[in-house]
Amino acid sequence: MSPDRIVGIDLGTTNSLVAFMQGESPVVIPGDDGSNLVPSVVALDEKNQPVIGNAARKHLTETPERAVYSIKRLMGRGVDDVQKELKFFPFRLAEDLQPGEVLRIKLGDKTFTPPEISALILRQLKRNAERFFGAPVSKAVVTVPAYFNDAQRQSTKDAGRIAGLEVLRLVNEPTAASLAYGLDKKRNGIVAVYDLGGGTFDISILKLLDGIFEVIATNGDTHLGGDDIDNLLITIALDDTLGDLGLDLRRNGEAVQAIRNAVIEAKIALSSQPSAKLDVELPGGKRYLREITRVQFEQLIQPIIDRTVGPCKQALKDAGLKPEQIDEIVLVGGSTRIPKVRALVKELFHREPHTDLNPDEVVALGAAVQANILGGGSEATENMLLLDVTPLSLGIEVAGGVTDKIILRNSTVPASATQHYTTQVDGQANVAIHVLQGERELAKDCRSLARFDLKGIPPMAAGIARIEVKFLIDANGILHVSAREQRSGKESEIQVQPSYGLTDEQVESMILDSFDSAEEDFRQRQVIEARNEAATILAALDKGKKSPAWGRLTTDEKKKIAKMEKALIAVKTEDDYQAIRKAIDALNQGTTRLAELMMDSAVSTALKGKTMDEADMGEGPTAPHPVAKAEFE
């Protein structure tokens, strides 16, 4: 087993998965509940311990104020961006948020930033992989929506760092899917990947040629997905209950969650059935009953799924291709199971889409393929290379608040651009630069990535300084900036202040925080291990009591053992692992003579002319021994 095994992770809006390359094909690693999908839900239990995945789902309805889902929608975003989201999602923001600060979500009375919540999901996946391999995992390839901007990508990388994972590469989800598809089919041609997930939509058009996966164009919407369908149905249900039953449940977290579960179930059922029933128990003993037909459902969701049309057309236009020139269409994301979505794709590309890949798993499988390539490759991935693009144009603000685009969208990454600046007044020491991402003409309509100052320009007359600034987008789609004053050759100091991101120091402190809770995890593990050990020693004692050696103990010795046994049984159910250990040690000490006697009887049996093999070793030294230390992983 390679010590630096790299896993592939799909950190999804609704579900997350971890996969790795087993021999020549990628496989998903299941969790301890046997499920391949870890729901992207995080909750705090009554002891303020984080609970992740399926275990956290019940908290959504039982203690909604202590649970959060779809956190991906908040990654790399500011307070102003999420106002619309907050109408539909039961997220509770910290009250003391300052404008420009990274969001913090309240779970119970604690607050967490989105990267910290994502980190908890990543850590769960890391643990699943570690349990599967029986070895530590510290490196990963993590997927992100292709249309994620710099801040959203940086947040995802931060989440990895907080979780103790080195994120070797961020891969765009549709591109990852194409890797899994290409590995499978080994065919050349033009492929379109239509990825409609829980919260995001991406369309990517790729050229596959002899192992090169070259993205030609990508487009999307980072706030469009199954969640929007759910929210629409929830809104209708809440209107219904208000209108028909006179119940205003909008502020009732538990009821909203119950309705949410019901509409999701109905949505899924409608992909295979002509109609579905909603039946939700409401507070006050009332019920919400409604039947929804597929025809009604399709009419309702039409405006939502129509929002994928614009990005698809734009991607085709950017690629300079007509729909007929697309050879294959790959569907990714749970929402592509909806027949109406499939019909739309068929209409857009004049072709039947591929449906033989599991749309929930294909991204994680592709991430595992990319992890394998980064790790040096194997026979299956030989010659495979991904050439991805930046989804959004990079620009800088120039006079008049206009965006001057310096790296255009759909440029293959890594990509760079060099700009020259000078000073406006004599002796000017600083030049301020505002970096933007987006397609709009005006800076105010683009996304602010960072503002920074070129500092320490040597004193010169106005216009003499010549500062060269290099902007480089790396293979993760993340921007790096460096600058040099060319006349003096002086390297300028650059402080890139992310507009919506965590600073290095903040991330650093969060890693420490998670170490603290690692301490907590450690404590819990210790309790479990001590209990297991106690169970083993008690079982061994039971066996010892049935052995002939037991009869050779004095009544006093037996009494002492019984007392210690009782003490261990009493303390075993408590959370104090040190107390359990103490009781185990005491019992170990107290049963030393019993152990010796058992050993003696085994040996004497052997001496009576039998070989060790034939001797009845049943209750002898090979059986669990009160003195023997139990072994744990």
Next chain:
Amino acid sequence: MRAVHFCEACGKVQPPAPVDYFTFFGLPRKLNLDVAALEKDFYELSRKLHPDLNARAGSQEQEWSLQQSSLLNDAYRALKNPIKRTQYLLKLEGVELEEQSKSATEQARSSGQLKKQIVPPDLLEEVFELNMQLEELRMQKKMGEDDPALIEEIGRQKLELEEKQEALLRELQDRWDMWDGMIQREQNGQPISEEERRQERDKMVDLLNRRNYIRNLVRDVNEVLEA
């Protein structure tokens, strides 16, 4: 000669040499270019320089791989597209196309006037009429009306403009032959006068400006039609 990107002996990525895009691919500074061969070269170099394939190398090599790979992508992007290639070559020849456009923008802004587009004289009449029609259609759309005859007329003119754009590209390609011939003569040891060089350059700058003008016009037409 192509610039050295990786060690011939050990295959390790080398720091990028400060070269122009033509030299990066080992190409002469000519404008006619075999794009298929360029693509093949691009893929081949990507297989050696891309960060994904150097992920296990030392940090210095990874840094060089990132620099080299971005230079490769930048160079490929500039050279594969005929217009960008011409613009890039003209820039190497000292023509500041962008600067011209920028300073015009700034001038216009400081004087509070709209940026003055140099209308090619032979288009003057047509453009004037088209702008009138576009304005009329904008007004109609605002009122919620559509005049099919007007839309058809504008659509017809758009097609004409697109044809002109194509024609300009062909004309530009003819200039490429002139330019490449000149470079070839120079390589053969024949001195080229500064005047001849400047004339060839200016002709291409003029064609690019005209094409740019028409492209913007087509964009405006599309905006109004799709509104």
